[in-house]
Structures are given as structure tokens and as C-alpha cells.
Amino acid sequence: xxxxxxxxxxxxxxxxxxxxxxxxxxxxxxxxxxxxxxxxxxxxxxxxxxxxxxxxxxxxxxxxxxxxxxxxxxxxxxxxxxxxxxxxxxxxxxxxxxxxxxxxxxxxxxxxxxxxxxxxxxxxxxxxxxxxxxxxxxxxxxxxxxxxxxxxxxxxxxxxxxxxxxxxxxxxxxxxxxxxxxxxxxxxxxxxxxxxxxxxxxxxxxxxxxxxxxxxxxxxxxxxxxxxxxxxxxxxxxxxxxxxxxx
Amino acid sequence: xxxxxxxxxxxxxxxxxxxxxxxxxxxxxxxxxxxxxxxxxxxxxxxxxxxxxxxxxxxxxxxxxxxxxxxxxxxxxxxxxxxxxxxxxxxxxxxxxxxxxxxxxxxxxxxxxxxxxxxxxxxxxxxxxxxxxxxxxxxxxxxxxxxxxxxxxxxxxxxxxxxxxxxxxxxxxxxxxxxxxxxxxxxxxxxxxxxxxxxxxxxxxxxxxxxxxxxxxxxxxxxxxxxxxxxxxxxxxxxxxxxxxxxxxxxxxxxxxxxxxxxxxxxxxxxxxxxxxxxxxxxxxxxxxxxxxxxxxxxx
Numbered sequence: 001x002x003x004x005x006x007x008x009x010x011x012x013x014x015x016x017x018x019x020x021x022x023x024x025x026x027x028x029x030x031x032x033x034x035x036x037x038x039x040x041x042x043x044x045x046x047x048x049x050x051x052x053x054x055x056x057x058x059x060x061x062x063x064x065x066x067x068x069x070x071x072x073x074x075x076x077x078x079x080x081x082x083x084x085x086x087x088x089x090x091x092x093x094x095x096x097x098x099x100x101x102x103x104x105x106x107x108x109x110x111x112x113x114x115x116x117x118x119x120x121x122x123x124x125x126x127x128x129x130x131x132x133x134x135x136x137x138x139x140x141x142x143x144x145x146x147x148x149x150x151x152x153x154x155x156x157x158x159x160x161x162x163x164x165x166x167x168x169x170x171x172x173x174x175x176x177x178x179x180x181x182x183x184x185x186x187x188x189x190x191x192x193x194x195x196x197x198x199x200x201x202x203x204x205x206x207x208x209x210x211x212x213x214x215x216x217x218x219x220x221x222x223x224x225x226x227x228x229x230x231x232x233x234x235x236x237x238x239x240x241x242x243x244x245x246x247x
Numbered sequence: 248x249x250x251x252x253x254x255x256x257x258x259x260x261x262x263x264x265x266x267x268x269x270x271x272x273x274x275x276x277x278x279x280x281x282x283x284x285x286x287x288x289x290x291x292x293x294x295x296x297x298x299x300x301x302x303x304x305x306x307x308x309x310x311x312x313x314x315x316x317x318x319x320x321x322x323x324x325x326x327x328x329x330x331x332x333x334x335x336x337x338x339x340x341x342x343x344x345x346x347x348x349x350x351x352x353x354x355x356x357x358x359x360x361x362x363x364x365x366x367x368x369x370x371x372x373x374x375x376x377x378x379x380x381x382x383x384x385x386x387x388x389x390x391x392x393x394x395x396x397x398x399x400x401x402x403x404x405x406x407x408x409x410x411x412x413x414x415x416x417x418x419x420x421x422x423x424x425x426x427x428x429x430x431x432x433x434x435x436x437x438x439x440x441x442x443x444x445x446x447x448x449x450x451x452x453x454x455x456x457x458x459x460x461x462x463x464x465x466x467x468x469x470x471x472x473x474x475x476x477x478x479x480x481x482x483x484x485x486x487x488x489x490x491x492x493x494x495x496x497x498x499x500x501x502x503x504x505x506x507x508x509x510x511x512x513x514x515x516x517x518x519x520x521x522x523x524x525x526x527x528x529x530x531x532x533x534x535x536x537x538x539x540x541x542x543x544x545x546x547x
Contacts, residue, residue: 068458091463098460108458110451121452125461127254173459 101170160191280481438536478533
């Protein structure tokens with residue numbers, strides 16, 4: 001009975017499986033008057049790998065936050081699989097988020113939990129069955145190469161390792177969409193590349209990856225679609241694009 | 248809202264951990280709840296007893312209608328039938344004058360010897376004892392019987408004792424309502440502050456839970472439980488104090504014959520009601536406090 005109700009909830013959302021995000025003429029003005037986005041039009045298909053580049057304060061973060069509904073657009077329409085996100089009721093948003101993983105520059109790990117517990121926490125929070133949690137968490141820690149370090153606390157891990165734990169946490173509920181907001185921002189080049197190979201591996205398994213970045217070397221070496229945002233509008237959207245800025 | 252037992256245990260564990268973390272805030276919040284509930288508990292004891300006393304008195308507040316000496320046995324039968332047909336009347340009992348004298352002797356007790364010898368030439372009238380369906384109609388019914396029945400000399404009844412008691416009860420209730428609401432609001436405010444601390448202490452966890460798609464209820468539950476537990480903890484002391492105190496008063500009154508007219512409600516049903524209602528109110532205040540903080544600080 002419970003699983004039937006669960007099924008009903010999810011089916012009304014239609015986010016199971018593939019996710020296609022479209023934005024039509026999206027504006028975002030914050031309450032303090034800052035105009036972050038001024039008419040964004042974009043479509044991201046399932047399975048793509050997208051870099052979002054642009055100067056600081058250009059609106060990259062806002063652009064990304066709209067995708068996982070951390071912010072709502074002031075004007076315009078965001079469609080997820082054809083469904084207007086604005087029309088999705090607040091209580092349904094968590095079920096949308098379960099299919100979108102998010103990774104941050106500062107990892108956002110819980111300091112009083114081990115690597116294992118941090119990853120497991122994401123499954124407990126969505127009330128996954130206990131017997132599944134252990135197996136799945138081990139699987140994810142193996143994927144990110146931290147199986148041996150699962151009992152270490154974040155303070156005992158390097159920055160690169162912490163970021164890999166946070167990627168494991170983002171992926172543990174098997175989302176089809178992964179958002180990374182400057183995931184290599186705090187890392188040295190070597191660790192940055194480890195993270196990039198990991199994201200590419202995840203992408204090759206079918207997960208869409210959208211990544212905001214300031215890292216010129218990565219964008220110009222690992223060629224993917226590049227969306228450049230300046231002053232709240234998309235000024236460039238190229239397949240196999242370049243970074244295009246000097247910093 | 249549907250929840251697995253695992254999840255429930257998890258929420259309860261979270262709630263208890265937070266309670267341990269903020270011992271002093273919890274203590275302050277519990278104390279505020281305790282003061283509120285103590286007043287509420289004492290009021291409940293009063294209210295139950297006043298209602299109890301009033302209903303006991305109502306049973307005694309019957310109209311005594313004296314039958315004219317000129318009435319024959321047939322008249323009395325007829326009269327009884329007529330009285331029973333009055334819409335306000337619940338019960339009519341005929342008390343012949345011999346029976347009336349016996350009752351009077353029983354009431355006078357040790358002084359009954361003043362009445363001895365009256366059996367020969369009983370000065371008492373035959374009476375009907377009439378109970379109204381609704382005690383509030385007693386006065387009107389008495390007047391009506393006085394006016395409409397030729398063979399009834401006069402009527403008397405318990406002269407508003409009940410009214411005074413019920414009036415006192417509603418006055419006490421209003422006072423408690425005003426004070427109690429103020430105190431309850433204060434207690435809820437203190438609880439909401441405690442919950443605010445917990446929300447603050449757990450803000451990173453909450454952020455992660457929201458990110459990975461924990462349902463809103465999954466995030467809220469531990470805070471409701473925390474508030475509810477504070478309410479229950481706050482109820483322990485006042486319930487104990489009120490019941491032990493009441494038990495002592497009942498014992499004193501029972502031991503001392505001078506107060507025998509004061510009949511208090513027994514310990515058993517009262518303690519059950521008082522403990523239940525007080526704890527329930529404690530939980531409600533706790534959940535109210537949680538709700539304030541959840542709405543202001545949790546944004547889910």
C-alpha cells in the first residue's frame with residue numbers, strides 16, 4: 001500500500017528517468033533589487049555535459065540554482081520534462097530534487113559523520129530501505145575510489161577526497177541530473193583532474209552533468225558544450241566550446 | 248505523513264539528542280510549561296468538583312409542594328397525574344405526611360426527640376417532591392405550580408444555591424482562560440526558542456536534507472517530537488503536585504467530620520481526567536511552540 005502511494009506521488013511528477021530542462025525567457029531579480037538573470041533561453045538534454053562559464057557575478061550561480069529549484073524565476077518559464085516548475089506544488093519539490101544531485105565548491109559534508117555516514121545520510125533522508133543503503137553506499141564509495149577511507153571523518157580527508165565523498169552523496173540516490181557549482185574551485189590541479197575524470201565517468205553512464213567553473217585549463221582540455229553567461233544573459237553556447245576568458 | 252517505524256525511531260532519536268544538547272533551554276521551557284499546567288491542573292480540580300457538587304445539589308434541588316389538607320385521596324391521585332403531564336417535570340414522588348415526619352427525624356438526628364409525640368397529631372402536610380427536567384427551570388416550574396393548582400398550598404425549592412455555584416465556576420473558568428492563555432503563550436514562546444536553537448544547530452543537516460530531497464515532513468518531525476516531549480516533561484511535576492495535594496485534601500476532609508457536608512469527587516476518576524487533560528495540554532503547547540519556529544526558521 002505504501003509503495004503504491006509512493007508510486008502515485010512519483011508518477012504525478014514524471015521525473016523518473018530522463019530529465020530535460022528548458023528555460024524560456026527567464027528573468028531573476030532578487031529582493032534586494034539585484035538583476036541576476038535577464039532573459040535566459042536554453043535547453044539541456046539528458047546525457048549532456050555542460051560547462052557554465054562567465055565572470056564572477058554574471059549570474060552563473062543563479063542560473064544553476066534555478067535548475068534545482070533553490071530559486072524561483074521572477075519571470076519566464078522553466079520546464080522539466082515539459083512540466084512547468086512554477087506549477088509544481090511546494091510539497092512535491094523534494095521528489096523533484098531526488099532526481100537531481102548537487103555538488104558544491106565547499107563540499108558541504110557533515111563534520112561529525114564519517115564518509116560512509118555522510119553518503120548514507122542522503123539515502124536515509126529519502127527513507128530508503130535499510131538493507132539497500134549499505135550496499136549502495138559501498139558501491140558509490142567504490143566508484144569515487146574511497147572505499148578504504150569510508151570510516152574517516154571529513155577533517156581526516158584531503159580536499160579532493162572530501163569532494164569525492166560529496167559526489168558520492170550526490171549520486172547515491174541515482175539521480176539522472178548532476179549539478180556541480182565550481183567543484184574544483186578549492187582544489188589543486190591534480191585533484192581537480194581526478195574530480196573531472198570522475199564527473200566524466202558519471203556522465204558516460206548516462207547522467208547529465210552541468211558544471212559551473214572558472215577553470216580555463218579544464219574547459220579547454222576536456223572539450224564539452226560551453227554556455228557563457230554575462231550580465232544575466234547567455235552570450236555564447238557552443239558544442240566543444242572554449243573557455244574564452246583570460247583569467 | 249505515512250511513516251515507517253525505522254523513520255519514527257530515527258526522528259525520536261534526533262529529538263532526544265537535541266534535548267540533551269540544550270539542557271538549560273529545555274529546563275527553562277519545561278518550567279514555563281510546568282507553571283502553566285500547574286494552574287491549569289488546579290483549575291481542573293476546582294472545575295470538576297464544582298460541577299460535581301452542582302450536580303449533586305441539583306439532585307437535591309427538588310420542589311416540595313404542600314398539598315392542601317382538604318384534598319382527598321382521589322384528589323391526590325388526580326393531582327399526581329396532572330403534575331406528571333407538565334412538560335418541565337421529570338419525576339413526581341408523593342410523600343405522605345407520616346413519611347415526611349420520618350425524614351425530618353432522620354435529618355434532625357440527635358435533636359429528633361423534639362419531634363416525638365407528633366405522630367399522633369401530625370402537623371406536616373402531605374407533599375409532592377417534584378424534580379424538573381432541567382434544574383434551571385426549577386424556579387419557573389415552582390411558580391407555575393403555585394399559581395395553577397388550587398389544591399397546592401405553596402411550593403418551596405433550594406433557592407439558587409446551584410446558580411451561585413455554577414456562576415462561581417464560570418467566573419473561575421474565565422479567569423483561568425485569560426491567565427492560562429497568557430502563560431501558555433509564554434511557554435510556547437520559550438519552547439519555540441529551544442526549537443530555534445535546535446534548528447540552528449542542525450542547519451547544515453537540514454540544508455543537506457533539503458538538497459537530496461527529504462520530504463518536508465521528514466524534516467519537520469523531529470522538531471514536533473522535541474516540542475511534544477518538552478510538553479510531556481513539563482507536565483510531570485504539576486500533575487504530581489496537583490494529585491498528591493488533592494489526595495491530601497480529600498483525606499483531611501474525610502477524616503474530619505466537621506466538613507462532612509463537603510463532598511469531593513473521588514481520587515480515581517479525577518486523577519485520570521486531570522493527568523490526561525494536563526498532559527494533553529502540555530503536548531499541545533509543545534507542538535504549538537515547535538510550529539512557531541518551524542514556520543519562521545525552517546522554511547519547509
